[in-house]
Amino acid sequence: MKRKVFLGLIVIIAICSSYSCSNDETVEGTVEDISISQSSPEFVAKLSEQQKINIQKTGEAFLQNQQRHAFNATIDKDIPTRYGIYSFPQTETRAVGIWGSYPAQYWTMIRLRKAKVVGGEVLAPHIRRAINEAVNEIEKNTNVRFYNSEGEPEVLARYGIKLPNVSIGYDLSKYEGTGSFGLVGGEQFISIPQTFNDDKYKLGAPGYKQLVAFLLHAFCNAAGMFNEQQRPDRDKYVTIYRDNIKDGYQAYFEKCGRNYIMNGSFDKNSITIASSKAYSKNGNPTIKLISGGEILKNLTLSDLDKYFLNQHYLPYIARKDNYTELDSIVYIDGRKLTDEERLRIQHQLNQQRGLFGEPSAKGRSPRRIPW
Numbered sequence: 001m002k003r004k005v006f007l008g009l010i011v012i013i014a015i016c017s018s019y020s021c022s023n024d025e026t027v028e029g030t031v032e033d034i035s036i037s038q039s040s041p042e043f044v045a046k047l048s049e050q051q052k053i054n055i056q057k058t059g060e061a062f063l064q065n066q067q068r069h070a071f072n073a074t075i076d077k078d079i080p081t082r083y084g085i086y087s088f089p090q091t092e093t094r095a096v097g098i099w100g101s102y103p104a105q106y107w108t109m110i111r112l113r114k115a116k117v118v119g120g121e122v123l124a125p126h127i128r129r130a131i132n133e134a135v136n137e138i139e140k141n142t143n144v145r146f147y148n149s150e151g152e153p154e155v156l157a158r159y160g161i162k163l164p165n166v167s168i169g170y171d172l173s174k175y176e177g178t179g180s181f182g183l184v185g186g187e188q189f190i191s192i193p194q195t196f197n198d199d200k201y202k203l204g205a206p207g208y209k210q211l212v213a214f215l216l217h218a219f220c221n222a223a224g225m226f227n228e229q230q231r232p233d234r235d236k237y238v239t240i241y242r243d244n245i246k247d248g249y250q251a252y253f254e255k256c257g258r259n260y261i262m263n264g265s266f267d268k269n270s271i272t273i274a275s276s277k278a279y280s281k282n283g284n285p286t287i288k289l290i291s292g293g294e295i296l297k298n299l300t301l302s303d304l305d306k307y308f309l310n311q312h313y314l315p316y317i318a319r320k321d322n323y324t325e326l327d328s329i330v331y332i333d334g335r336k337l338t339d340e341e342r343l344r345i346q347h348q349l350n351q352q353r354g355l356f357g358e359p360s361a362k363g364r365s366p367r368r369i370p371w
Helices: 007-012 031-039 049-058 125-141 208-222 303-312 339-351
Strands: 043-046 110-114 146-148 166-171 177-180 188-193 238-240 287-289
Touching: 043 208, 110 125, 125 146, 125 208, 166 177, 177 208, 188 208
Parallel strands: 043 177, 110 146, 110 166, 166 188
Antiparallel strands: 177 188, 238 287
């Protein structure tokens, strides 16, 4: 996919190098870990109604003018980074979408909060802890940053639009948790199965890391990553057993022929790949390596997961004013930028918004409180 690059980045990024890793290593785990891995809930990202319309009309989940991210779009000069959007939705009639939505494949900052409780339960302490662990892993290893939108207004009164929040709550009816691909516009949800309240998934129990991995998968999908088994070239690496897939879940094994960016070779270590018995209706495998080997659930971000996210995000610091400010560590093409390179990009971003000088520390939003 073509992308426009900031003038300053052209100097820094001479070559977008391919990155690959070996896919032949043996996946290890204890008997207890493997047992829990095979039975723990799966995360399912679903297309939004607008994405379905987009695919019907164009074959792509995001239209070309919706494929904005930190490396090819400038945040509108009137929008603080913490809003999580690049520009305000237009008020004119649009070909697709509904009033109040804002589609854009990637975010500036992912706005995260707990879902409102309406006759249900608040998130259990071990689940809130797992949310923080998943957020911390992503922020430590990638350019993606999260913003805590708890207690903030949900609507921009000036424009009458609902801000794009990712609300996390319980799904009372399903074993699989659900969420969305990318920034779909307006509020979106990550639903956590009640199964994760079982003792075997609580802090200190063998299944706790499965809960963190579930959330890592959910956040990576929300950040704009599609699932690894949906790669157009996946048939070179895995076999799909369609007769074993549960009714209604075939879509999660369909290849994305368009609007799909690939970095490196097929990654069986991706946090997004389906494990061998994921979505099985009969206990038999739904996906296996072409060699016949099984795929276990991955528990952490792979190197290629990190590389992908770093190609589409800049690590913004949440601010109350309209300056853009980058975090102290910025990854580009698998390396950390020097302070000089980082500040050069920051200066250019502010210039494009008509702002000059260094962002004041007073303009920063309050330090994020863990969820």
